[in-house]
Amino acid sequence: MSLLGTVWSIFVGALHLFGLFSDSGSSHHAAPVVHQRGLFEVLISWMFRAFIAFAVMVVLGVIAWSLFKRWLFRTVTREIRGEFQPLVTRIREWLISQNVREEQPISRANSTTDYHTTETGCPICLIDPAEIPIQTNCGHVFCGQCITTYWQQGTWGTTGVKCPVCRQTVNLLMRDMRPGVSMPDDPDQVVAIEREIRKYNQRFSGEPRPLFDRIRDIPSILQHFSRNVSLGDAIGLLFRGRMLLYVVGVLAYFLMPFDLLPESFLGLFGLVDDLGGFMFLAAQVAAIWRTAVVNNQHGNGARGLNAAAGDGLLAAITNLAGNWAGAQQQQQQRQQRAR
Ligand SMILES: [Zn+2]
Ligand SMILES: [Zn+2]
Structure with a gap:
């Protein structure tokens, strides 16, 4: 500001x-x-x-x-950082020894260095496009096999792995399920990777995270949302649960004759509060999508979207009223105990 x-x-x-x-x-x-x-x-x-x-x-x-x-946009760079290169090299050699991957010539990575890939490729094993592509909360894409192996074979703290490309703490793995993405022939392999991704998300997605990092996650989470949810479902989301309350609130603010930062008085700067309304809605959509991804067994929120968004408006109001009544009751009990 x-x-x-x-x-x-x-x-x-x-x-x-x-x-x-x-x-x-x-x-x-x-x-x-x-x-x-x-x-x-x-x-x-x-x-x-x-x-x-x-x-x-x-x-x-x-x-x-x-x-x-x-x-x-942290995706501008796609190169493995120096401190992660020994681990990534070890994983590459392990994947080749397990016949999961073939050795990739550097020329396919479209770069002079061995640790750089294209936008669709996996920077760990260098195949392009990545197989069972997984997008992290920082916006980088890896094969499902590569990012889970990176997790298992590295030494990490309690908050999850660090992205080898941008060093950001990874606390969400989002599976890209658009038609046509690269998939392995063996269905058992898919199930095994899905299990690991679900385990990862359930363990690390709830870790406390600085506000700035959470804000920086929003663009890549929304990017994944827009790629995996149809326009109809995205619009439908605006009418569900607390989302509807927020949408009505922001619209009412836009239409209100008085503004906290009026355009007529402050010029372009007066648009900042209206922009804030849009950003608030975007942050809510990202939060719902995050929940849907974590709860889904395939690591993609498209099917669990409505459950994560909550019920219709009536149920949302009933929930709010129920919470309020519960809080009142607790307070009364506390007062009685105090006497
Ligand atoms: Zn890979
Ligand atoms: Zn990253």
């Missing part, structure tokens, strides 16, 4: 500099001068000012993009 405020004040300052934001007092004084100038001259000067303002916006946009791109 403070960064956004700084950028905004620089922007407004720049506009002041070029006279685009002139307060009413000075414009009254300036009016007779404008009358003396030709229309063409005025037009040219305004076009020049508009061009400068546009250029300032472009420069600020590029700066903001370069600052946030790596922060928000």
